[in-house]
Amino acid sequence: MFMSSDVQRRTAMQERHVTQPHEAGHPIVLATEDLHVYYGSKEAIFEGDLQFAQNQITALIGPSGSGKSTYLRSLNRMNDRIATVKGRIMYRGVDINQPDIDVYEMRRRVGMVFQRPNPFAKSIYDNIAFALRLRGVTAKTKLDEIVETSLRQAALWEQVKDDLDKSALALSGGQAQRLCIARAIAVKPDILLLDEPASALDPVSTSQLEDTLLKLKQHYTIIIVTHNMQQAARISEYTAFFNQGRVLEYDTTSQIFTNPQVQVTSDYVSGNFG
Amino acid sequence: MTKSPEQLEHELKRRSKAAKLEIWGRVVSFTALIIIAAVVVAIIGFVASKGLATFTTNHVNLWSFLSGKDWNPSITDAHGKPEVGALSMIVGSFLITILSALVATPFAIGTAVFMNEISPGKGAKILQPVTELLVGIPSVVYGFIGLSVIVPFTRATFGGSGFGILSGTCVLFVMILPTVTSMSADALRAVPRYYREASLALGATQWQTIYKVVLRAATPGLMTAVVFGMARAFGEALAVQMVVGNAALMPHSLVDPAATLTSVLTTGIGNTVMGSLQNNALWSLALVLLVMSLVFNLIIRLIGRKGRLQ
Numbered sequence: 001m002f003m004s005s006d007v008q009r010r011t012a013m014q015e016r017h018v019t020q021p022h023e024a025g026h027p028i029v030l031a032t033e034d035l036h037v038y039y040g041s042k043e044a045i046f047e048g049d050l051q052f053a054q055n056q057i058t059a060l061i062g063p064s065g066s067g068k069s070t071y072l073r074s075l076n077r078m079n080d081r082i083a084t085v086k087g088r089i090m091y092r093g094v095d096i097n098q099p100d101i102d103v104y105e106m107r108r109r110v111g112m113v114f115q116r117p118n119p120f121a122k123s124i125y126d127n128i129a130f131a132l133r134l135r136g137v138t139a140k141t142k143l144d145e146i147v148e149t150s151l152r153q154a155a156l157w158e159q160v161k162d163d164l165d166k167s168a169l170a171l172s173g174g175q176a177q178r179l180c181i182a183r184a185i186a187v188k189p190d191i192l193l194l195d196e197p198a199s200a201l202d203p204v205s206t207s208q209l210e211d212t213l214l215k216l217k218q219h220y221t222i223i224i225v226t227h228n229m230q231q232a233a234r235i236s237e238y239t240a241f242f243n244q245g246r247v248l249e250y251d252t253t254s255q256i257f258t259n260p261q262v263q264v265t266s267d268y269v270s271g272n273f274g
Numbered sequence: 275m276t277k278s279p280e281q282l283e284h285e286l287k288r289r290s291k292a293a294k295l296e297i298w299g300r301v302v303s304f305t306a307l308i309i310i311a312a313v314v315v316a317i318i319g320f321v322a323s324k325g326l327a328t329f330t331t332n333h334v335n336l337w338s339f340l341s342g343k344d345w346n347p348s349i350t351d352a353h354g355k356p357e358v359g360a361l362s363m364i365v366g367s368f369l370i371t372i373l374s375a376l377v378a379t380p381f382a383i384g385t386a387v388f389m390n391e392i393s394p395g396k397g398a399k400i401l402q403p404v405t406e407l408l409v410g411i412p413s414v415v416y417g418f419i420g421l422s423v424i425v426p427f428t429r430a431t432f433g434g435s436g437f438g439i440l441s442g443t444c445v446l447f448v449m450i451l452p453t454v455t456s457m458s459a460d461a462l463r464a465v466p467r468y469y470r471e472a473s474l475a476l477g478a479t480q481w482q483t484i485y486k487v488v489l490r491a492a493t494p495g496l497m498t499a500v501v502f503g504m505a506r507a508f509g510e511a512l513a514v515q516m517v518v519g520n521a522a523l524m525p526h527s528l529v530d531p532a533a534t535l536t537s538v539l540t541t542g543i544g545n546t547v548m549g550s551l552q553n554n555a556l557w558s559l560a561l562v563l564l565v566m567s568l569v570f571n572l573i574i575r576l577i578g579r580k581g582r583l584q
Binding site for chain 1: 468478487490491
């Protein structure tokens with residue numbers, strides 16, 4: 001009764017607080033149900049029940065080793081040969097974590113961009129045309145068209161349109177990362193997974209990348225792992241907070257950053273740990 | 275207590291034990307370097323002086339040595355010139371080297387891909403020791419197996435004596451396979467993991483990733499592996515000598531008896547007198563071998579430099 005407001009708040013805090021976006025009426029394109037990930041006998045993700053809203057950016061935040069990258073990589077089965085993933089990953093109503101799913105076809109729909117810009121040692125043009133050629137697109141006009149639209153969507157076209165034949169390894173870090181985004185969207189995916197895409201970039205490149213992502217949101221559903229909480233606050237609609245392999249809190253980004261319901265989330269977003 | 279500048283200077287300029295050890299280490303490594311360099315220079319100098327004597331002392335024309343087809347140093351021809359044409363042996367050496375590299379490369383790269391990409395756990399655990407074992411088998415054993423298994427087999431299949439380039443190629447193929455395999459595996463291992471991830475994340479299958487990304491990125495390393503294998507095949511003497519037939523004739527088919535630079539050297543060197551033309555001519559063959567191994571080394575370095583620039 002005479003407790004200070006801080007203590008009152010603490011006692012009101014919950015262990016876990018998840019508000020899924022379908023409660024706000026958003027259409028859901030991807031959802032995990034009862035997801036567990038094991039490295040050998042070590043469990044890395046204990047329960048990941050998250051839904052991802054269409055044409056929105058969802059940020060996964062949390063301290064290092066909290067399992068957010070492991071979770072993200074499980075979503076398009078990039079962990080297949082590394083870890084054991086149990087549970088359901090529902091993509092538009094289909095469980096893509098079944099053994100008879102064609103992962104190559106699935107990954108065309110669920111694309112991924114990595115922490116470190118990883119262009120191939122090929123020309124800018126060939127980097128983007130790579131996945132298309134693998135899928136049998138050989139017509140030059142068609143390739144030209146897709147290369148241009150992909151580069152435009154990734155906000156890189158103006159800078160490289162005269163250098164398409166030059167090696168992609170000559171690009172700066174920020175340009176290379178946007179090339180990787182262009183390469184990923186060239187196959188017209190539905191969902192784009194980004195694993196700390198800006199962690200190797202300088203502030204200017206980071207802000208350009210964020211602008212690009214905000215524009216891409218019209219066409220794609222974006223899930224981004226980030227260490228940078230300001231970045232999550234700036235670009236995402238939903239934020240999930242991971243800690244020690246568990247999703248402790250999931251809600252709209254404004255809720256997570258202004259009114260977190262879980263003590264650990266509150267500590268993390270206010271910079272008290274992590 | 276603060277030290278006076280003189281005291282401090284004395285302490286800083288005094289040769290400590292660590293500094294003395296440092297000098298000692300430099301002396302040891304520099305001496306080793308000098309000795310090794312001296313040995314290499316001495317070998318090259320000796321082989322060159324002996325090998326060039328054919329042309330300086332015995333006045334054999336360099337061009338006729340390289341392009342002549344008849345090898346019979348103890349006999350002089352109609353013009354009174356000795357018959358020391360090395361072309362048939364040079365051709366034999368190159369044929370056997372290139373053929374064995376051609377046969378070995380697909381097997382070696384296939385094995386390396388299996389060990390590194392397809393079954394990095396179990397496959398590598400079994401294949402790694404097997405290839406290492408192949409390296410350890412002495413060349414005389416390879417030659418003996420070739421003599422008692424491959425030669426009769428080619429004789430039965432293609433007729434003739436069974437000795438020749440084909441048998442030599444079969445033996446050398448097995449001999450260079452482990453070298454090319456383990457170096458190819460190293461080249462594949464050096465391809466960064468993120469190339470594979472990038473390709474897989476774009477929806478490429480594993481085979482597409484191997485073929486379009488990993489092998490392309492590893493090409494300079496794979497070429498180095500093949501050239502290393504060729505260098506080994508070019509220099510191999512004993513096993514080849516046992517199955518190639520040792521007839522210094524221009525090979526007209528793969529199953530005719532032939533000779534290589536190394537096989538003529540090993541068979542001939544004990545039967546000649548130092549300083550005679552016959553002996554000098556053999557040294558000239560050794561010089562050709564040495565120059566060729568330098569060329570192989572140069573190619574390997576060029577490939578390596580090109581690979582770094584990419």
